[in-house]
Amino acid sequence: MPKATIHELRRSGVSQEEIELAKATQAAQRRNGAPVQSIAVLVGAATPRQHHNPNPLADLTDRALRRRGAYDQAALLADQQALQESSPERAVKARQAATALKELSASNQIEFDFFGGGNVSIAFQYQDAVTERLFEAAKTAGQAKEAMSILWIICRYLSWQSYECTKTAADLCDLTRTDKAQMARSLNLLEEIGAIRRVKRGRNKIITVTPEGAFRGNINTHGQAVERYRLDVIEGGKSDNEK
Secondary structure, eight states, X not given: OOOOOHHHHHHTTOOHHHHHHHHHHHHHHHHHTOOOOOHHHHTTSSOOOOOOOSSOOOOOSHHHHHTSOHHHHHHHHHHHHHHHOSOHHHHHHHHHHHHHHHHHSGGGSOSOOOOTTSSOSSOHHHHHHHHXXXXXXXXXXXXXXXXXXXXXXXXXXXXXXXXXXXXXXXXXXXXXXXXXXXXHHHHHHHHHTTXXXXXXXXXXXXXXXXXXXXXXXXXXXXXXXXXXXXIIIIITOOOGGGO
């Protein structure tokens, strides 16, 4: 279908005001990086053509989404919806929402992005993930069970609404009647699978667990707890494996 000229649009009854509004919309589309529609389409005198999309829709199958955290899923859906928006203003808002969600995403925070059922000492999902990994990584089932029991003692002695354990490795040896070699093996295994991190603070090595494995207080403050953990532990500390 040949492109309608401004003159032809005026002859068909389109007002100058509608044409000027369509031009302003085109300018907004260019600024926002959205597909620029013709004036004829914007004033309703023509139907939009299907163009090749340089940004094809991502894989939104259940299997693909399960690989992402909840925030990543929401960000992806917002981004994909922005690509389909005919309104540049709505597309901009969708992209802004996607950006905010990406900042909250699990990939930028903590691997175990679980909320459980509210205020809990150890999230059930965290337990399940750690248990599965321990049996996969440990040389024997006995070593996996030993490390699992050590982790629950670590979580038992976390500071109030904190991810830091108040007990040292030596303290844990006394509490669990475990020798130093066994304790070192269990802690190494737990750190290997991402269940804990050990951070050098002065002369001490502080054992920490993720906010998902620790009591985190009000669920609405989970984002702040994760950010504090990232700054204090991931960026501010140095784990044994990084030395």
